[in-house]
Amino acid sequence: xxxxxxxxxxxxxxxxxxxxxxxxxxxxxxxxxxxxxxxxxxxxxxxxxxxxxxxxxxxxxxxxxxxxxxxxxxxxxxxxxxxxxxxxxxxxxxxxxxxxxxxxxxxxxxxxxxxxxxxxxxxxxxxxxxxxxxxxxxxxxxxxxxxxxxxxxxxxxxxxxxxxxxxxxxxxxxxxxxxxxxxxxxxxxxxxxxxxxxxxxxxxxxxxxxxxxxxxxxxxxxxxxxxxxxxxxxxxxxxxxxxxxxxxxxxxxxxxxxxxxxxxxxxxxxxxxxxxxxxxxxxxxxxxxxxxxxxxxxxxxxxxxxxxxxxxxxxxxxxxxxxx
Amino acid sequence: xxxxxxxxxxxxxxxxxxxxxxxxxxxxxxxxxxxxxxxxxxxxxxxxxxxxxxxxxxxxxxxxxxxxxxxxxxxxxxxxxxxxxxxxxxxxxxxxxxxxxxxxxxxxxxxxxxxxxxxxxxxxxxxxxxxxxxxxxxxxxxxxxxxxxxxxxxxxxxxxxxxxxxxxxxxxxxxxxxxxxxxxxxxxxxxxxxxxxxxxxxxxxxxxxxxxxxxxxxxxxxxxxxxxxxxxxxxxxxxxxxxxxxxxxxxxxxxxxxxxx
Numbered sequence: 001x002x003x004x005x006x007x008x009x010x011x012x013x014x015x016x017x018x019x020x021x022x023x024x025x026x027x028x029x030x031x032x033x034x035x036x037x038x039x040x041x042x043x044x045x046x047x048x049x050x051x052x053x054x055x056x057x058x059x060x061x062x063x064x065x066x067x068x069x070x071x072x073x074x075x076x077x078x079x080x081x082x083x084x085x086x087x088x089x090x091x092x093x094x095x096x097x098x099x100x101x102x103x104x105x106x107x108x109x110x111x112x113x114x115x116x117x118x119x120x121x122x123x124x125x126x127x128x129x130x131x132x133x134x135x136x137x138x139x140x141x142x143x144x145x146x147x148x149x150x151x152x153x154x155x156x157x158x159x160x161x162x163x164x165x166x167x168x169x170x171x172x173x174x175x176x177x178x179x180x181x182x183x184x185x186x187x188x189x190x191x192x193x194x195x196x197x198x199x200x201x202x203x204x205x206x207x208x209x210x211x212x213x214x215x216x217x218x219x220x221x222x223x224x225x226x227x228x229x230x231x232x233x234x235x236x237x238x239x240x241x242x243x244x245x246x247x248x249x250x251x252x253x254x255x256x257x258x259x260x261x262x263x264x265x266x267x268x269x270x271x272x273x274x275x276x277x278x279x280x281x282x283x284x285x286x287x288x289x290x291x292x293x294x295x296x297x298x299x300x301x302x303x304x305x306x307x308x309x310x311x312x313x314x315x316x317x318x319x320x321x322x323x324x
Numbered sequence: 325x326x327x328x329x330x331x332x333x334x335x336x337x338x339x340x341x342x343x344x345x346x347x348x349x350x351x352x353x354x355x356x357x358x359x360x361x362x363x364x365x366x367x368x369x370x371x372x373x374x375x376x377x378x379x380x381x382x383x384x385x386x387x388x389x390x391x392x393x394x395x396x397x398x399x400x401x402x403x404x405x406x407x408x409x410x411x412x413x414x415x416x417x418x419x420x421x422x423x424x425x426x427x428x429x430x431x432x433x434x435x436x437x438x439x440x441x442x443x444x445x446x447x448x449x450x451x452x453x454x455x456x457x458x459x460x461x462x463x464x465x466x467x468x469x470x471x472x473x474x475x476x477x478x479x480x481x482x483x484x485x486x487x488x489x490x491x492x493x494x495x496x497x498x499x500x501x502x503x504x505x506x507x508x509x510x511x512x513x514x515x516x517x518x519x520x521x522x523x524x525x526x527x528x529x530x531x532x533x534x535x536x537x538x539x540x541x542x543x544x545x546x547x548x549x550x551x552x553x554x555x556x557x558x559x560x561x562x563x564x565x566x567x568x569x570x571x572x573x574x575x576x577x578x579x580x581x582x583x584x585x
Contacts, residue, residue: 196576204581238574245582246574 008047010240014038014247015210016052017183019098020132021159026181029158030130033098035213035298036249041236042296043318053319054293056311057134057301058096059255060086062105062113062121069265071281075305083121084128091129094305095312100134100253101125106147107138115150122151126158134161134185134251134301141169148173152180161185161213161251167198174205183211185251190217190227192234192246199245212248213299220257221288228252232295252292255303258285282306290314325563325572326365326549328397328418329358330522332388334371334380343370343380351384352391359392361554362563362584366392367420368409369399378408385412397444397551403431410439418442418482420551424449424463433474443471444482444518447503453486457502460485461510464503468511478511482518482549489526490534497524497538504545517542518549536562543570560584 016037021027033055039048060083064073079086083101090096101122105113122135135151137144149172152162163185165173170186177184186202188195195216203209216235219228232250239247258264263274264281274280285307289300293314302308331354334340342350355366366388370380377400385396398409399420410417421444422432436443445467447460454460464483471481485503488496500519508514519542525534536559539550543566554560561580567573576582 193575193577196574196582197578200576200578200582204578234574241572243573245576 005046008040008044010039010048012039012240012242012244012247014236014239014249015212017161017210017213017249019134019159019161019183021157021181025159026157027159028126029132031132032159033132038236038240038296040240041233042294050319052298054298054300054315055097056095056308056315057098057100057251057299058090058094058305058308059100059102059253059301059303060090060125061102062118063111065104069259069281071264071278072259072304084124087125088128090308091131094308096131096308098132098134098299099125099129100136100301102136103147103151104138106143107140108143109140110138112143115147118147119150119154122154126155132160133158134163134299136163136185139164144169145172149176149179152176152182155182156180159183163187163213164215165198165202167194167201170198170202171205174202174207177211178205178207183213185213185215186248187215188217190219190224190231192216192231192238195231195235196238196243196245199248203245209244209248214246214248214250215253216250218253218257219288220254220261221284221291222263223257223261225288225291229291229295232292232297236296249298250296251299251301252289252297253301254285254289254292255301255307258288258307259303279306282310286310286314293318325543325567326516326518327363327554327560327563328365328367328518328549328551329355329361329363329554330367330551331358331553331555332366332384333369333399335369336371340371343384346383348387348390351387355388355391358554359394361557362560363394363554365395365397365418367397367399367551369420370405377402377405381405381409382412385409389414395442398441403435406432406435410435410441413439416440416442418444420444421446421484422467423447424466426450429467429470433470433476436471436476436480437474442480442482442516443476444484446484447486453488455496455499457485457499457506460499460503461506464507464510464515468515472511477513478515479513481515483507483510483515484518484520487519487521487524487538489528490524491526491528501541501545504542504547508546516549517547518551519547521550521552532556532558535559539563540566543567 014036018034020029020032037051087099103118105111160182162182164187216231219225235246264284282304289311368384370377397418397420419441422428423446447463485500487500524538525531
């Protein structure tokens, strides 16, 4: 019996955001990444084919947290002290589409690195890889506001995605991004109203709505995943209904939360039925990432190389290149 | 809420003057202002001043679509003027309007089909203006049946429950609201329900307040389109707020500061 599929059409469309600028566009990237442009819920090409597939970014840090487990350190041991080498390995060996550079070092409670040192790190990473950069601050508002203008200036014209803007601290970052031609990652704490509010505030300062990517909070499998999932889904639905202040592509930072899960950390002797420790963390990352892809994530930020490989397979399966 | 801007109408003195002097810049300016204020479409009415209304209509359509890229609502009681306007339109338009009268339906429904246009239909007929919601629904049903017969998709219909000035026919404000709820159930897909809003406050002292209060009430009952003055900011803010309260748009503290959807 023939089955007639129900097709949905939506009045709205998710903005298209390009990260990275080629030489012709005023940057130096050999490769740029474009996300968004969707006219339907994720992976429903029959409703409306999505012009751009989700992409995988690999995290690179200027300072590695002391509590990082060995399973995570081991594959990256040779590059953990050099963000440029780490970035190169992420792209050349593991096939990351973009690099997400986390500038933890400037945090006053960490290394209190001066803004110029952070800018030098950004330059070194830009020189090391041909792919676009996502650059995230340390989360200390005052220090971020010192670091951001130096960093965006160093990367002027490269059209990076810089973050995170939060409702309590977004003005300096917006001004810096406007001046140096970057886009903004806007974060809200798993709250669709606040996410919309933040977007209104950012666009009021003159940044175009198609230069914003949303980061609707952090969660992982077993630890709040369903909240973030439903917020991401609600954002996409509002965008498809025509709400321009919720029509942006979505980024999710998976690694950080996934590796906090006890399932990723407890030793085999402590919990024999859970199986090999070496595969649990990457599996936790990949499982979390797969869920968020279904909710509409456009950029998935990961830590472990095995999680990157698994997530790339998931994307290839969900969105074959033909519909990309 | 589909907002059709009402300002390009020869009834307004400034527009009549612009038409008389063929001042395209003034018309273009008024078009851009309405769209910037949140109009999704613009109504075009030559008004009574025109010598050759068909020619004036075609000119207005050309000037407006040079200035803005939104659908136009071609507003005239005379089929030849409607046809002239529709011919000049680059994109599918809306016809404003037919009534439930046989002679009107005979002349105008085929135009809507031919030009793949939306059709605004007032729920009155040869017998005049109906005096209650049931009589409005009866006429609406005639219009819906006629559209289906002619092959006009029912979601291209904009049924107007015929709002009358509150100072002249106060009881009819409530009857028109009641009719809205009934209209929605007439066919599948449901027709749009449109108000010619400014009529409700005709000749009153508090036009803007009466307009926006009535529109908020109508939206709650299912009205999803209106011909109104988008330059009335209080009215446009009321629409945004009603959309929030009806869960049609997501709340944010400064939702009024963002550009309307």
